[in-house]
Amino acid sequence: MLELHRLTKHFGGVRAVDGVDLIVNPGEVLGLIGPNGSGKSTTVNLICGLFPLTSGLIMFKGEDISALPPHERVTRGIARTFQNIRLFGQLTVWQNLWVAQNSAEQRRQNPVRRWFGGGGSAREDIGRTLEFFDLAHKRDELAGNLAFGEQRRLEFARAFAAKPVLLLLDEPAAGMNAEEIDQLDARIRTLRDTGMAILLIEHHVELVMSVADRIAVLNFGQKIAEGSPAEVQNNPLVREAYLGTATAA
Amino acid sequence: MDFYLGLAQIIGVHTLLGLSAYCVLLTGQVSLAQAGFFAIGAYVAGMLTVLAGWSLVPALLISALVSGAVACAVGFPALRVKGLMLVVATTAFGEAVRLFFFNFTYQIQAGNLKLGPHGGEGFRQIRYFPENGWSTLDVVIFIWIVVALVMAALWWLDRSRAGAVLRAVGEDELAAQSSGINITAVKVSAMTIGGLIAGIGGGIFAHYTTHIEHIQFGVVLATFAIAYPILGGLSNVFGTLLAVIFIQGFLIEGLRFMGDWRNLLFGGLIVLAMNIRPRGLLDAGTTRALKRLFSSGKEPSGA
Numbered sequence: 232m233l234e235l236h237r238l239t240k241h242f243g244g245v246r247a248v249d250g251v252d253l254i255v256n257p258g259e260v261l262g263l264i265g266p267n268g269s270g271k272s273t274t275v276n277l278i279c280g281l282f283p284l285t286s287g288l289i290m291f292k293g294e295d296i297s298a299l300p301p302h303e304r305v306t307r308g309i310a311r312t313f314q315n316i317r318l319f320g321q322l323t324v325w326q327n328l329w330v331a332q333n334s335a336e337q338r339r340q341n342p343v344r345r346w347f348g349g350g351g352s353a354r355e356d357i358g359r360t361l362e363f364f365d366l367a368h369k370r371d372e373l374a375g376n377l378a379f380g381e382q383r384r385l386e387f388a389r390a391f392a393a394k395p396v397l398l399l400l401d402e403p404a405a406g407m408n409a410e411e412i413d414q415l416d417a418r419i420r421t422l423r424d425t426g427m428a429i430l431l432i433e434h435h436v437e438l439v440m441s442v443a444d445r446i447a448v449l450n451f452g453q454k455i456a457e458g459s460p461a462e463v464q465n466n467p468l469v470r471e472a473y474l475g476t477a478t479a480a
Numbered sequence: 481m482d483f484y485l486g487l488a489q490i491i492g493v494h495t496l497l498g499l500s501a502y503c504v505l506l507t508g509q510v511s512l513a514q515a516g517f518f519a520i521g522a523y524v525a526g527m528l529t530v531l532a533g534w535s536l537v538p539a540l541l542i543s544a545l546v547s548g549a550v551a552c553a554v555g556f557p558a559l560r561v562k563g564l565m566l567v568v569a570t571t572a573f574g575e576a577v578r579l580f581f582f583n584f585t586y587q588i589q590a591g592n593l594k595l596g597p598h599g600g601e602g603f604r605q606i607r608y609f610p611e612n613g614w615s616t617l618d619v620v621i622f623i624w625i626v627v628a629l630v631m632a633a634l635w636w637l638d639r640s641r642a643g644a645v646l647r648a649v650g651e652d653e654l655a656a657q658s659s660g661i662n663i664t665a666v667k668v669s670a671m672t673i674g675g676l677i678a679g680i681g682g683g684i685f686a687h688y689t690t691h692i693e694h695i696q697f698g699v700v701l702a703t704f705a706i707a708y709p710i711l712g713g714l715s716n717v718f719g720t721l722l723a724v725i726f727i728q729g730f731l732i733e734g735l736r737f738m739g740d741w742r743n744l745l746f747g748g749l750i751v752l753a754m755n756i757r758p759r760g761l762l763d764a765g766t767t768r769a770l771k772r773l774f775s776s777g778k779e780p781s782g783a
Contacts, residue, residue, distance in 0.1 A: 279658055305660030317655035319648045321764070329641055330648040333660025346642040353641070373764075393660050 232257050232428045233278070233309075233397055238287040240273055247273040249452035250287070255397065260419060260429045262443030262460070264436075266472055270452040271432045272314055275399045278430075279311050280304050291397070306335050310395035312386045314402045314432075320375025324366055327374050327389050328357045334394035357392065364388040364418070380411045387418070397428045404435040416442050440464070448472065485616045489688050491728050492623035496681030497701070498708030498720040499630055500674040505709050506643075507670045508650035510563075513554060513570035514705040516577035517547040517675045519697035521682025523581060523597060526692065529608045530595050531588055536608055536687065540626075544679035551675020555668035574702050582694040602693025606686050619688055626684065627721075630677055634717045646670055650714075678705075711753060713760015715767050722761050726753070 235253040239246070248270040255261045263271050277284060280301040289297045296304055310331075319327050332353055337345070344351065361367040364384045369377060374385055383403060390398060400419075404412050412435065419442050423429055433439045439446060439460070446463040448456040450472040456463050463469055497518055504511045521543040528539035558569045587596035597603040609619055637643045649656045649666045657663050686692050708727070712719030731749055735742045757763060 281654070281658070300662075301657040302660045302662045305658070310660075311658055313655070313658075317652050317658075319651045319655065321651055322644055322647060326644045327648075330645045330656070330661065331659040332641075346645075347637070347640045389659060 232292060233430070234288075234290040235274075235278070236288040236290065238274065238277060238289065239285045240270075240277055240282070241285045246452045248277065251449070251452070251454050253447055253454070255428045255430050257396070257428050258423055258426045259445065260423050260431055260443045262439040262446040263430060263432045263449065264434075264439055264446060264463075265449035269449040269472075271449055272401055273452075274449070275311060275401050275430070275432060278304075278399060279309060302333065305333050305393050305395075306338060308334065308394070308396035309399065310390035310393045310397075311399035312383075312390050312401055312403055314405065316379075316382050316386055318374040318382055318386060318389070320373065322374055323371050324374055324377070324385055325354075325357050325361065325370045327385060328360060328392040329353060331389045331392040332356070336394065360388050360391055363421075364391070365414070380407055383407060383411075387415075391422075395427070397430070398422065399430045399432075401432045402434060403431070404433055404438050412438055482616060485620050487729060487733055488620045489616075489623055491724050492620070492627045493681050493685045493688070494704065494708065494724045494728055495627050495721050496630060496677055496684070497705045498712070498724050499634060499717060500676075500678035500681065501705040502709035502714070502717065502720050503634070503646075503670050503674040503677065505706070505714060506646040506650050507667050508653070509559065509667060509670070510567050510706060511558075511570045511671070511674070512567055512699065512702040512706060513551070513558070513573045514674060514678050515697045515699070515702035516574035517551055517678035518682035518685070518701065518705070519577050519581060519692075519694070520550055521547045521679030522686035522692050522697070523584075523603065523682075524679070525683030526603055526606045526686040527586070527596065529687070530603075530606055531586075540680050540683040543683040544676045547679025547682065548672050548676035551678075552668060552672040555671035556664075559664065559667045559671065571699065571702065574697075574699065578694045578697050581697070600694070602691060603686070604691045606690045606692070608687050609690075623684055623688070626680060630680070631717045631721070638716060707750070709760075711750065711761060713757070713763045715760065715762060715764045719760050719762035726761065 233255040235251055238248055238251045238253070240248040251270070251274060253261070263274065265271050276282060278289060280299055284297055287297070288295060291304075291307060291309065296307065299307075319330065322330070358367065361370060364387060366381065366384055366388060369381060374382065377385060383406070387400070387403060404415055407415065416438060419429060419431065431439065431443060443460060445458065446460055447454055448463060448466070448469050455468045455472060456466045458466070497514060500517065501511065501514045504514070524546045525539045525543035528534040528542060529536060554573055558566060558573065561569055581597065582600055584597050585599045587594045587598055593605065595605055614622075645661055645666055648659070649661060649663050653663050704727070708723045709720045711727070712721070712723030731746050735745060738745065753761065
């Protein structure tokens with residue numbers, strides 16, 4: 232579904248992402264891990280189009296989307312969450328989802344009803360989404376007043392509101408407690424089983440190892456390993472990237 | 481009595497000006513171009529009634545459309561810059577409009593009078609209201625019908641998805657973009673709506689003062705335009721109305737007896753108001769409290 236070909240991004244002299252090849256398939260969770268500063272978040276930002284590529288190609292559903300602006304990529308089915316939560320704090324929970332209804336199908340609605348109507352069918356959709364993310368009881372609360380874990384869930388829900396086929400989760404478990412991580416794990420599995428492709432960036436090793444079907448490892452902007460969780464865990468290059476070499480110690 | 485009617489006119493027109501800035505401010509853009517759109521509306525409407533002999537309502541519609549079109553055209557380049565740079569760019573635009581009218585002369589001979597804008601002397605004799613026998617009270621009623629219509633339209637916009645999208649862009653452009661919102665389109669639309677409203681306000685202003693000149697549309701007016709929604713708060717349109725009443729009715733007219741001391745107090749009271757109510761005179765909390773007061777008994781679904 233998503234194919235990255237020699238994806239490269241230089242910031243001045245820094246090679247943040249340096250020739251990364253990656254494929255995410257439908258119904259698959261691809262874990263993307265690596266030490267701090269290895270280029271994981273930059274990769275996600277490039278896939279969403281927040282800054283232009285230095286070189287390389289992003290193919291999505293067989294089309295080159297490298298030059299599309301961010302909002303059009305959402306329309307084609309790519310949605311994301313942020314590492315540091317970025318909600319619309321002065322909007323209510325359900326308004327946060329309302330403004331994010333930007334899938335191609337949702338855009339085809341009668342524009343007068345879509346922009347100026349009171350909600351209608353959109354409300355039912357939002358109701359179901361809030362139910363799934365266990366936020367229905369917070370529907371009319373301002374997003375900025377939610378507890379931290381709820382804000383994480385709301386951001387996930389907002390990404391889901393655009394009916395994506397590819398979901399980019401940038402450290403969704405950061406700051407969560409064990410129970411919340413279990414729920415997150417379950418939600419990711421449910422979504423994967425509906426055929427959604429999920430790219431999961433995560434520092435929480437247990438979560439990645441449990442939920443990811445495949446794992447790719449970045450270090451200094453380059454992919455150093457890829458394979459099943461077990462393969463990656465035993466890869467000497469990965470151990471070196473995380474722990475340093477035996478001689479260096 | 482005439483004093484209060486005159487005040488009601490000023491408050492009505494300035495409310496329109498403030499609401500035009502309110503729309504743009506919702507998307508997080510601080511624009512000092514609203515006085516420019518106001519000026520365009522004033523000159524266009526004035527020329528249509530005086531020189532072309534149109535009646536007022538169609539003239540106001542055209543002045544709104546012209547101001548809106550200019551705002552849309554200005555929006556594209558101006559909104560590529562942000563923050564202070566946008567303030568500078570929009571101020572420059574406002575001054576350019578003012579200087580255009582400073583140099584703009586287009587007069588026709590009517591009997592022994594010359595009518596039309598005359599450069600630095602301004603545009604005199606916009607006598608639509610007296611010529612058509614409107615009393616001051618008629619004018620006040622007309623202005624407030626327009627204000628009520630515009631406020632109702634914006635109130636309804638605020639409750640629609642379009643309003644939520646404007647606020648979403650105002651809060652976090654990056655998140656809005658990543659949620660599939662075309663932020664350029666949203667910002668330019670807000671600017672256009674602001675231009676439309678300023679155009680109507682300017683058109684009415686030209687007719688009740690009967691005499692407009694470039695100097696009235698300077699930076700001071702632009703600052704007032706942006707001060708109303710900021711002081712009033714962005715939670716809804718009534719905040720802007722409240723701020724106009726506070727500034728025009730209380731600070732400017734109510735304190736006139738203080739003579740030169742007024743100007744000193746003026747700034748101080750605005751600073752005081754902003755300190756006591758940092759989110760504006762009418763913030764979200766007050767709005768909720770008022771709502772609860774009026775719907776006593778049945779609690780809104782927010783609980």
